[in-house]
Amino acid sequence: MTYGYVEEKDALVKRLHRIEGQVRGIERMVEDERYCIDIVTQVGAVRAALRRVEEEILRDHVAHCVDHAIKSGNRADQRRKVAELMDVMGRAGR
Amino acid sequence: MTYGYVEEKDALVKRLHRIEGQVRGIERMVEDERYCIDIVTQVGAVRAALRRVEEEILRDHVAHCVDHAIKSGNRADQRRKVAELMDVMGRAGR
Amino acid sequence: MTYGYVEEKDALVKRLHRIEGQVRGIERMVEDERYCIDIVTQVGAVRAALRRVEEEILRDHVAHCVDHAIKSGNRADQRRKVAELMDVMGRAGR
Amino acid sequence: MTYGYVEEKDALVKRLHRIEGQVRGIERMVEDERYCIDIVTQVGAVRAALRRVEEEILRDHVAHCVDHAIKSGNRADQRRKVAELMDVMGRAGR
Numbered sequence: 074m075t076y077g078y079v080e081e082k083d084a085l086v087k088r089l090h091r092i093e094g095q096v097r098g099i100e101r102m103v104e105d106e107r108y109c110i111d112i113v114t115q116v117g118a119v120r121a122a123l124r125r126v127e128e129e130i131l132r133d134h135v136a137h138c139v140d141h142a143i144k145s146g147n148r149a150d151q152r153r154k155v156a157e158l159m160d161v162m163g164r165a166g167r
Numbered sequence: 168m169t170y171g172y173v174e175e176k177d178a179l180v181k182r183l184h185r186i187e188g189q190v191r192g193i194e195r196m197v198e199d200e201r202y203c204i205d206i207v208t209q210v211g212a213v214r215a216a217l218r219r220v221e222e223e224i225l226r227d228h229v230a231h232c233v234d235h236a237i238k239s240g241n242r243a244d245q246r247r248k249v250a251e252l253m254d255v256m257g258r259a260g261r
Numbered sequence: 262m263t264y265g266y267v268e269e270k271d272a273l274v275k276r277l278h279r280i281e282g283q284v285r286g287i288e289r290m291v292e293d294e295r296y297c298i299d300i301v302t303q304v305g306a307v308r309a310a311l312r313r314v315e316e317e318i319l320r321d322h323v324a325h326c327v328d329h330a331i332k333s334g335n336r337a338d339q340r341r342k343v344a345e346l347m348d349v350m351g352r353a354g355r
Numbered sequence: 356m357t358y359g360y361v362e363e364k365d366a367l368v369k370r371l372h373r374i375e376g377q378v379r380g381i382e383r384m385v386e387d388e389r390y391c392i393d394i395v396t397q398v399g400a401v402r403a404a405l406r407r408v409e410e411e412i413l414r415d416h417v418a419h420c421v422d423h424a425i426k427s428g429n430r431a432d433q434r435r436k437v438a439e440l441m442d443v444m445g446r447a448g449r
Contacts, residue, residue, distance in 0.1 A: 076203050086194050093190040100183045109170050109228035110251050116221045117258050120214050127210045128351075134203040135347055143339045151331045151339065157204050158343070159323055162350040163316075164211050222445075229441055237433045245425045245433065249440070253417055256444040257410075264391050277382045284375040288368050297358050297416035298439050304409045305446050308402050315398045322391040345392050352399050 074141050077133025088126060095119050131161070168235055171227025182220060189213050225255070262329055265321030276314060283307050319349070356423055359415025370408060377401050413443070 078085055099115050139158070142150040172179055193209050233252070236244040266273055287303050327346070330338040360367055378401060384394050421440070424432040 076200060078197065078203060078206075079200050082197055082200070085197050089190060089194045089197065093187055093194065096183060096187040096190055100180050100187065103172065103176055103179050103183065106170060106173055106176070109172060109224050109232060110255055112172075113221050113224050113228070113255050114258075116217050116224075117255070120217050120221075123210050123214050123217075127207050127214075130203050130207050130210075131347070134207070135343060138203060139343055140340070143336050143343075146334060148331050152328070155323060155327055155331075155343070155346070158346065159319075159350070161204055161207050161211070162347075164208075225441075229437060233437055234434070237430050237437075240428060242425050246422070249417060249421055249425075249437070252437070252440065253413075253444075256441070264388060266385065266391060266394075267388055270385055270388070273385050274382050277378060277385065281375055281378040281382065284371060284378055288371045288375065291360065291364055291367050291371065294358060294361050294364070297360060297412050297420060298443055300360075301409050301412050301416070301443050302446075304405050304412075305443070308405050308409075311398050311402050311405075315395050315402075318391050318395050318398075322395070326391060349392055349395050349399070352396075 074137075077135075077137030078130050080133075085126070085130075088122075092119060092122050092126075095122070131158075168232075171229075171231030172224050174227075179220070179224075182216075186213060186216050186220075189216070225252075262326075265323075265325030266318050268321075273314070273318075276310075280307060280310050280314075283310070319346075322346075356420075359417075359419030360412050362415075367408070367412075370404075374401060374404050374408075377404070413440075416440075 095115070096119060099112060099119070102112050102115065135158070139154045142154045189209070190213060193206060193213070196206050196209065229252070233248045236248045239245075283303070284307060287300060287307070290300050290303065323346070327342045330342045377397070381394060381397050381401070384397065417440070421436045424436045427433075
């Protein structure tokens with residue numbers, strides 16, 4: 074089976090590429106000795122963009138991979154999927 | 168005056184450059200159709216690294232810029248600095 | 262079936278009762294006009310205690326109710342359980 | 356000087372009293388062996404209510420106590436106030 078996000082793989086790569094560019098922009102802000110608060114604000118914007126990426130991949134993951142495990146009836150796989158979700162979402166709260 | 172982080176500007180740029188590379192690595196993971204949870208875990212690691220950058224710049228900001236405003240005795244500047252801090256830290260919690 | 266937390270129901274009630282007492286303590290701090298930061302610190306401590314309660318109930322929930330749905334082989338129930346988890350954990354991050 | 360929240364002390368006590376009642380309600384939910392997810396949802400609601408209390412006290416604190424330190428021109432007090440804010444807000448993010 075293929076993973077949920079693969080359907081929109083190109084859009085996701087493009088989005089991450091834009092985030093990569095934002096990080097490079099912050100490097101330039103540091104080199105240009107811009108005001109601390111402006112830099113922190115930009116870093117916060119990148120973190121928020123990454124969080125949205127995470128949420129979207131997780132949503133697709135549940136709709137595809139977790140659902141695939143449910144359809145399969147494979148209990149070991151179902152348990153693994155739930156444990157992974159709990160683990161990754163527990164960390165995402167931080 | 169110069170901003171607090173400027174003293175360690177090179178180290179900070181290097182750190183952000185490494186984060187930029189991590190984002191590029193995630194793009195490649197997506198292109199290679201790696202497992203969703205592994206991608207989300209990597210995105211979470213980048214968010215954590217950015218958060219540490221934010222905390223460090225803020226700490227330097229308080230030690231330098233805010234302290235500069237305190238020494239100056241300029242009340243308008245002191246008020247602006249406190250309002251900025253509240254604003255940026257209120258957002259950082261998310 | 263009974264829910265996971267029920268096994269330690271008494272301990273959980275006792276814990277919540279202590280948290281209830283902490284909230285009452287904060288009311289008294291406000292009435293006594295205690296220093297703002299001390300009050301905020303106490304409110305933060307109560308929030309942290311509640312978060313630990315949440316985490317524990319969720320852990321028991323996964324070990325019992327979600328596992329029960331897995332064992333049952335009931336797909337509709339499994340889907341409901343995963344959707345609930347995503348929903349509740351998405352909110353818990355805040 | 357009096358603290359910022361004191362102006363609305365009665366409203367604040369009333370609000371905390373309601374939160375105390377909500378915690379008592381959760382104890383009853385546990386005693387009645389209600390569904391885990393419903394309990395977790397309620398705990399999350401109480402945490403959100405406490406967070407709003409925190410934000411309001413902090414806002415008043417900045418408008419009164421911190422501003423008082425700014426007006427006083429007392430640098431030691433100003434530094435203490437900023438350090439306290441950073442400390443308490445750093446924790447509030449969690």
